[in-house]
Amino acid sequence: MKPRRSPWFDWMVLPTIVILAFVIGYPIVRTFVLSTQNYKVLSGLPATGVGFSNYQQLYHDPVFWQSLRNTAVYTFGSVVVAVIIGLALALLTEHMAGPWRYIRTVLLTPWAVPLIVVAFLFRYMFDQDSGVVNALLRDLGLIHSNVHWLTSSTWAMPTVMLANIWTAVPFFFLVFTASLTSVPTDVVEAARVDRAGTWSMIGRIKLPYLLGPAMIAVLIMVINNFNDFAKIWAMTQGGPAYSTTTLVVYVYQLAFSSFNMGYASAIGVVWLLLLMIFAVFYVRLLQRASR
């Protein structure tokens, strides 16, 4: 017998709805309203409605398009590399036993380091004059003059991505390690009996079991990278030029350097819509996984 429902219980969620409306709903609605206004704080003038002209300006703004490209490169580039390294490490350490199993703990430590510490750590390591990376490469004879890791338009993005990958790898390593334990032993045994080789075992037996968790982990990390501000700002402040300016950095510059709130909000709305696409995929995957 199904329990009787009382409509009164539905109203119990009202406090939560009110809090969510203020904490999440208000900023979203306010951002959208601001995106249709010309509101420059430093002008001293009140906001005036301009319809969709901020969006038209955005369409013709080369910095917006460059920051969108940078966001895509940073987000997906970091995830792809981190997934591959995380998977490789999970497979390599899968059967480690005895004292060797502590290697797994060591591999997880980058995840425990605060993001801002990671940013400064990599900034000092990759400093062109006093960084350990250039010193090491010079000692090994691989370079003859210092590489401008963070101050060259070519190298700044890969260097920032490297810092991001370093922090993301343990997350994927953890997800894959946990997922590997869920691969049924009898399936693995059966494959062994059928004389499946290492690559066949990984490709045909283990990877299919890892696919579901991997998709969810990838989406979490994509959303995480899409919003990443601290690492980029602390390492390069979006420079040199606009070479590491992502959408979130560009919004920050417009909102808190130029105080052009209307235009910054228009970019914020686009950013929100893109994030929502990922969020919808994420929720769908979670729903599918829970069935």
Add this chain to the structure above:
Amino acid sequence: MLHPGSLNESKPTRGRTRRSISVLTVAGVLALLAAACGSSSPKSSNSGQGTTPSAQHPVTITFANWADAETATRPGIEATISQFEATHPGIKVVSQPISFTDIGHTLILRQQSGNPPDVAELSGNDTFAVAATGALAPLDSYLKSGVYNAKALSEGTYKGQVVALPWNSNPPGLWYNKTLMTQAGLDPNSPPATITQLMTDLATIKAKEPGVLPLGIDTTNRSFALAVDWPWMKTFGATPFSGSNATANTPQMQAFLGFMQTLAQKGYITANHKIGYYRPLAAQNKVAFVWDQPVLQGVVQSTNHETDAQFFANWGVTTLPTGPAGQASTVDEGHQLVIFNHSAQKKADWEFINWLASDPSAVTGYTIKYESSLPTLANPSPQIQSQINTPILQAFTNKILPTVIQLPYGPNFSSAYTPIMAGVQSAVTSSTSPASIAANIQSGLQNAFK
């Protein structure tokens, strides 16, 4: 009779949809109400003067500043504040340390949210950006004529009213390391006077002193960097914008960008570093020329503990080398003190900032001792005169300060610095042609001024 619950159970999908719509509607209405209540207008100002502070009616002043956020100046400002409190028993000062880079936008946000400090230390464009929000109290009624240098006062004037009291003068000049010049075979008493001579000297330093950075110049993307780089642009005749007109796509600007590109390509400068990056290098004799403010002396001596005599033997300072435009210039990025309209005790605020900027013990004990910078007094006392009678401060007073120009500070400067400095960074970190970079700066400025 059907119970609503059983109706839901019989039509689960419709019921769920209806509930979802109700919930979303409630949330949406609440969010819209909240958004409608959100105000974008500045908070009303409080023009009250406040009661006269006394031991019976003590007041507390909140003082936002970066002096207390920097290692080199923290002991000095803390001692100075303590000294003020000791001599003014009715006033207590609560220091709020905020980094130099963050103080401008932090105070604008605090003003917008109705939580500004009473008094703050500002500089350069930050003063005018905060003033543009209507946050700063005019100081004209408090000022007595003849106390402060008229030129320094004019640099704190916004829309005809003095809104910022000049605390010190801090123009950048071209510092040259005499020891390194001598080691490289250059005459330490003949610093470069023209851009051509500068390039020759940089080439010599680069060739003879491989571990030394030839020139330190700020190329970060921030308003301070545009301000201190502006004289370099001007030496090539470039003015990237005027009013709300973008004027960056000119042969003069291309010449400046080409010059910066050459400096970087030849390894004479490093890109994307703040002015403060070069100060520890200067303390280690690792940089030959630096475009920096008088405060360099204080930072160097607090780092390497050189005596004044050793420092003066090692370093000299001169005006910016002249280029095609023919005239040297600089900007006074002096520190200023402001009072917020919001403050309820402006008399006490004024007493504090006026004391900081003019009292001989504060000027000698902090401005000169810790900031190594010049006071802004019209007639400094003999005690102050004797302290600024050093080769460095005399060079700043007699040679560099007369070349100070005023920059177009204000909201447009706040919008302009990102596209301009991004262009400068592009020049020093890529091989993109100066013509193309100038065109990009131009379109970036046009976009920013819309």
